[in-house]
Amino acid sequence: MTTTQTTDIEPIVETAATASHAWAATAPAERAVVLSAIADALDAEEGTLVPLADAETHLGRTRLSGELRRTTFQLRFLAQTVRRAAFYDVRIDRADETWPPGPRPELRRYRTAIGPVLVFAASNFPFAFSVAGGDTASAWAAGCPVTVKAHPGHPRLSRHTARTVSRAIAEVGAPAGLFSLIEGEQAGVQALRHPRIRAAAFTGSITGGLTLARIAAERPEPIPFYGELGSINPVVVTPGAARARIEEIALGYVASLTQGAGQFCTNPGLLFVPADSPLAERVAELLHEVAAAPMLNQRIADAYLAVAHKLATRSGMQKLCWPQDPASLAPRLLHTTLEVFRADQEAMAEECFGPLGVVVSYDNLTEVTAGIVALPGQLTTTVHAEEDEARSNPILALLADALTDRSGRVIWGGWPTGVAVTHAMHHGGPFPATTTPAGTSVGTAALERFLRPVAYQSWPQHLLPPPLRDDNPWGIPQHRDDS
Amino acid sequence: MTTTQTTDIEPIVETAATASHAWAATAPAERAVVLSAIADALDAEEGTLVPLADAETHLGRTRLSGELRRTTFQLRFLAQTVRRAAFYDVRIDRADETWPPGPRPELRRYRTAIGPVLVFAASNFPFAFSVAGGDTASAWAAGCPVTVKAHPGHPRLSRHTARTVSRAIAEVGAPAGLFSLIEGEQAGVQALRHPRIRAAAFTGSITGGLTLARIAAERPEPIPFYGELGSINPVVVTPGAARARIEEIALGYVASLTQGAGQFCTNPGLLFVPADSPLAERVAELLHEVAAAPMLNQRIADAYLAVAHKLATRSGMQKLCWPQDPASLAPRLLHTTLEVFRADQEAMAEECFGPLGVVVSYDNLTEVTAGIVALPGQLTTTVHAEEDEARSNPILALLADALTDRSGRVIWGGWPTGVAVTHAMHHGGPFPATTTPAGTSVGTAALERFLRPVAYQSWPQHLLPPPLRDDNPWGIPQHRDDS
Structure with a gap:
């Protein structure tokens, strides 16, 4: 195992934070293009990525090639979910002087990106739960920049995946801060403590997960920590x-x-x-x-x-x-x-x-x-x-x-291995299966972990974020309380 | 302030746990009837409740009468939200042999009640954020039995509200375990540590909230803790x-x-x-x-x-x-x-x-x-x-x-006081405004805090919960992935 340490995480996390508002504000179609471009770039590198993965994990090229396909499918499937834009959960309540408990102002609520996300990669799925895996893809889909702490079990693969992702992001003209890779336990903990990081996701052991969950909870501003820790699947x-x-x-x-x-x-x-x-x-x-x-x-x-x-x-x-x-x-x-x-x-x-x-x-x-x-x-x-x-x-x-x-x-009448990437999949459960029983790390619902609601009260149309405007420039679903 | 202590919480929490499955499985229309019946019973007791509240809080009868109306409106508004049944977020993916990353089984996912909920009542809204307030009402709406830890600032009002609620529950034929009141700090902490309690909600000070949040996190099986703690509202x-x-x-x-x-x-x-x-x-x-x-x-x-x-x-x-x-x-x-x-x-x-x-x-x-x-x-x-x-x-x-x-x-251009109870309201925020930035304690979205997703894979129709069945006996919204 490598003992490489990213020595200075400060500029890396700051770059992510700088990209945060712009990425959260991208139109669904634009965000989807970036996700698809990353998927295409990873597929194009299969000839390099799969042998690297096999050398570092011994999982065999057939399985690894399938896992890479699953990983790029996941990115494209999330791109499609982003285009549908239902996840914004837009709710618009008009002002109402006659509202029973008292006059109510106009309220417009949606779910927006929570901010920069830190992902701890797993060892057992070097593609699907690692650098560009489900946690990373769903955080991007939600509108969050992602910093990945590489798993030491496959450092060379992690670095090559990261280079491929960063090149795709540059080629499509998206901000570089959307993605970064850090290495080393200490760097991971420093990033988890960094005030600019607003949520973290982890797949791994109960011991490791609980240690990180405690660090996330003990920050001056605690943040959501989505750990998928352990299960014996009776x-x-x-x-x-x-x-x-x-x-x-x-x-x-x-x-x-x-x-x-x-x-x-x-x-x-x-x-x-x-x-x-x-x-x-x-x-x-x-x-x-x-x-x-x-x-x-x-x-x-x-x-x-x-x-x-x-x-x-x-x-x-x-x-x-x-x-x-x-x-x-x-x-x-x-x-x-x-x-x-x-x-x-x-x-x-x-x-x-x-x-x-x-x-x-x-x-x-x-x-x-x-x-x-x-x-x-x-x-x-x-x-x-x-x-x-x-x-x-x-x-x-x-x-x-x-x-x-x-x-x-x-x-x-089936078997638990082989977790399908679909809308209805739930890959989570009561503690310790996951630290947050409502979260899933597989399927399109995974992006919901990285959203937070914001309500705008009596805000002028031209200053509202596009999902909340009456002219609905992105053409996304809006629920109006006209009952 | 009272120092009354509930001496044995064990039978109280066990009764809640016993009611849990049946209440989670009630049809939306049936659950809505119970919420409305509780609202009616509280309105009918206004003549007793408001003077009691005024004697214990000095907030004045006009304000308290308005607050009671707001509280019963909230129950009825949640009843209507339960009837609409969108919160189940039903997703049905048919089996598909040709699914790109590999054949997928049939998957049906919905959000069901998380289990028995513990609510810590607040002092400053003796109706709206207390015994039958927003946290309690939204947990009931989600399908959870509720145990309320009374605020010591208004013990007589808390007890009379509790009696009114319990009588309404009995009269409408719902299980008694749906609701219980406990008193005293120690009893509250014991209940928070009880393995049958699956989520907790709190409105109050940062110090008190953080102490309880830590207890919730340090349980052998940690549970979600929704604390609304402090804000200076610039x-x-x-x-x-x-x-x-x-x-x-x-x-x-x-x-x-x-x-x-x-x-x-x-x-x-x-x-x-x-x-x-x-x-x-x-x-x-x-x-x-x-x-x-x-x-x-x-x-x-x-x-x-x-x-x-x-x-x-x-x-x-x-x-x-x-x-x-x-x-x-x-x-x-x-x-x-x-x-x-x-x-x-x-x-x-x-x-x-x-x-x-x-x-x-x-x-x-x-x-x-x-x-x-x-x-x-x-x-x-x-x-x-x-x-x-x-x-x-x-x-x-x-x-x-x-x-x-x-x-x-x-x-x-408005003012933050006067939090409207609507679909688009969000009453939550980054820490320490709330311990979980995605949760709201006002508005219909408040019930989402008490749900957790479950996916059923290849399950026979007659054993599926009604929201997931093809015959859709409750006539609720179902999203099918037929794309």
Whole structure:
């Protein structure tokens, strides 16, 4: 890992702040052109970017090439969302002398950019959650300049991505302050404390995220901190589903658990199965056939092995699939009963970042529901059930309530990995899945994290921002209270 | 002040939690009926509530009767917003095998209630920001049960309001857990730490708010804390406006500053005037004629006098209107120059809760803009300018940018007190005006603070919540991505 440090963040953050008002005030069409130009520039560099990423992350060129496509799609999809301009949420209330609680003045409200944003890049998605990833793209879309703190896991890729982005911004004539890259933990903390930074986003570990969240909260002017921290993404298989589709479920689980060496925040680390089903054994068999895959870096591999060892040595935990070589990065499967799990839930529900699953066998779905309720917040929860079973068994509705209560995305009969970039995606959840349960870091709603409302009272037309004017020069949606 | 303590909050919060799922799942029409029934019950009790409020707050029956009307209007206005059901923000993306970054599953997302909410009542609006005030009403509207921690400044009113609310809830057949009242600081802190509480709202002092915000952040599962803390609501009068409308501005300022004995979070505590204008003297003359008004309670009166004394003794501060009796609650006016103010800004911009204004005279609007930029976040900022002046003077655009950057509501030619309850109102701002700059505690957008998104992936129709179903049983707005 690099130990490069950006020594002076001051001019970098000041340049971002200087670009802030102008970028927030760009017309949607203009802002969309910049996002698309950055996407085009990144696509054009695929031949350099993907090999660099592969050398630094070992994720393989096929996956990385797909991830780059996803990243540039995300930029263009956000560009389209910017053009639609619904996110301004324009509300116009005319003055009304007869308003029931007393005369009201004219009020015009919209949501504008919050100001310069600091993004902490993640290691496991060197494109999609890194320099020009979802946090950066959605902050740009909201009208915010972005400073990215590079992840030390892929410094050369980060720098080449940054050069590509900056060149695209210059070529399209947008202000240079729209984007900057800084390196080093200290520089990241300095930027997070800088008064000109108005929001921050982070994807990574619970420990790292909480440290940064505390720094953001302890500033003289605290700022919103959107951290996506950790999740074990429980999956519940009902007796009916285990009977009807054991092979499909076992194959699906193993594929989701081992994809990308298990290095996904949506990795399904916890699997609840009926005690009388051979599902756990079938998963173990299939898992034995999956080869060890290289992990992102030595630090992550070491952490995987350490947490795996810690989980395996809990009393009542049994190894269903475990490599003989303790240093092997091969997939691992542990097993315990719901009774043991519930008695030791805090330790047994620790996230193991990598290809390790914990199977919990249960006798009673009501007890599973109680176990879910006691879990920390999750990005996703999943249930595999049969539709007729769901119609006849009222416990399933209670289970669904519990899953919804504890997670931001509830999946029926699928798998949590593979987070689609769409309007309806929510990639967030109760703490610690995210530090702010209303925020998502994937999908078009992600840009809403970087907006704040402002109301203009009795303001002259020619001084109003364009979204609020009666002549509506940008032709955007305006909601008028003419009821 | 009372020292009554609710001794056991456990059963109270548990009852709220038990009501949580059912209330979140009520149809909009049903939820609206409950809100309206509570409004009706409060109106019917006006004859008891207003005298009780007057006895405990000294705000006068006319104002209190108007405030009660505003409070019940707010409940009915939110009921209407619930019926419109736009706040669910339903997004439905069909499954798409051809989605560019890879096949996507069906996704249906909406915003649902965050769970049981704890509201800390304020003292200065015993109806509108207290037991059944804006925070409570908007949390109910979002689908959340509410526990209110009563303000000790009006305990008898709080209890009678609570009884009225609970009776209305019972009569309309809604679950009792929808509402509860607790008393005492300790009980409030215990409730804030209770794992079943999922969000909290507060209106009050910076010190109190920050203490509670820290407790919310340090829970094992931190929760959103919406605090509305403090604001001095700067007003800038341009040279043109001071020449054209000196009498109108002086009268307006004095009325806004002294309304309700200055006990408003939108009180205009800071007035920038041109150095060559006699505006400050005219304000002082008018202020001399305003009689002292009783304040809410002794603690608030003592704090007013202490902060007033502290401000008056800053070097370079001059008394323009000051009662001879140091214990008098009469209005006060201080004056300084922009140069002195900027050199001592942190101390001179301290909020003085009560009828005290600080007039800052300036030579140069650019310097005023720099002073505004250096202020902490505000609920409101106001400019009095002439329209032709705004057309010809580019500095006014920069001033408008600065006002927008530092506040949630920017007012042209009006006064910040009198916060209208409308769709476009934003009553929030950068820290410390509010702890979460995107949240408002007045207007229909206030309910958005108590929602969180959940996405359902590939879920069977009959198990989906009604807002997400294709048959749309509630007939609410659904956005489909059929592009």
